[in-house]
Amino acid sequence: MTVFERLKEAAREDWTRYVDHAFIRRMEAGTLPEAVFRAYLVQDYLFLIQFARAYALAVYKSRSLEDMRTAQTTLNVIMDEMKLHVRLCERWNLSPATLEATPEHQATVAYTRYVLDCGLSGDLLDLHVALAPCVIGYAEIGRRLAPALDAAADHPYREWIGEYAGACFQEAAGAAIAHIDRLAERALTARRFDELVGIFAKASRLEADFWQMAFDIAEERRNDPAG
Numbered sequence: 745m746t747v748f749e750r751l752k753e754a755a756r757e758d759w760t761r762y763v764d765h766a767f768i769r770r771m772e773a774g775t776l777p778e779a780v781f782r783a784y785l786v787q788d789y790l791f792l793i794q795f796a797r798a799y800a801l802a803v804y805k806s807r808s809l810e811d812m813r814t815a816q817t818t819l820n821v822i823m824d825e826m827k828l829h830v831r832l833c834e835r836w837n838l839s840p841a842t843l844e845a846t847p848e849h850q851a852t853v854a855y856t857r858y859v860l861d862c863g864l865s866g867d868l869l870d871l872h873v874a875l876a877p878c879v880i881g882y883a884e885i886g887r888r889l890a891p892a893l894d895a896a897a898d899h900p901y902r903e904w905i906g907e908y909a910g911a912c913f914q915e916a917a918g919a920a921i922a923h924i925d926r927l928a929e930r931a932l933t934a935r936r937f938d939e940l941v942g943i944f945a946k947a948s949r950l951e952a953d954f955w956q957m958a959f960d961i962a963e964e965r966r967n968d969p970a971g
């Protein structure tokens with residue numbers, strides 16, 4: 745059993761709330777309102793900017809070239825992932841400059857700064873565990889939603905699902921799982937594992953809050969279109 749699987753099992757409820765959120769179920773069914781998806785995507789662009797910094801921090805905190813390379817590879821995947829956001833947002837006439845100038849929502853600040861703080865106050869394993877729900881979670885979601893694309897040729901979220909079900913993202917997730925195992929081999933006591941579960945569960949909850957944020961932003965706009 746990988747350390748990732750053990751973390752997932754120990755934080756089962758929080759993990760399920762994240763990967764099984766209404767956002768994902770409605771996306772799978774193709775019934776997620778476009779306004780909700782758009783609110784999500786704009787914040788996710790801002791999220792990825794901060795996440796790229798977190799991976800850069802992982803490069804910095806690496807003590808071996810191998811650890812540096814692994815973090816660098818994922819950093820590149822994250823930077824490439826932003827191209828999806830730019831492409832999709834172009835359709836709404838949202839330029840990268842407009843995206844970057846959008847204020848961060850509280851949920852975006854909470855999640856990204858939590859992860860960055862884990863990296864600053866903890867060691868490399870803490871940081872990679874805080875990052876795990878992100879890459880590994882989205883790869884799991886991508887795999888789960890991929891069959892929906894076969895069922896509907898004109899699925900509205902084809903590009904998004906295809907990105908996370910795609911080989912590039914799946915490989916990055918596989919590498920992240922193996923990397924956590926490698927880092928844990930050095931010193932994983934029972935006490936340390938409990939601390940890591942705390943980090944993993946919190947990051948999973950912040951992921952669920954991130955989906956929820958998109959519904960909240962769309963709802964606020966509906967009630968106050970000028971706001």
Ligand SMILES: Cc1ncc(CO)c(N)n1
Pocket residue numbers: 788791792825877878879882951954
């Ligand atoms: C909130 C969030 N978590 C994970 C990913 C995957 O990189 C993403 N794009 N956004």
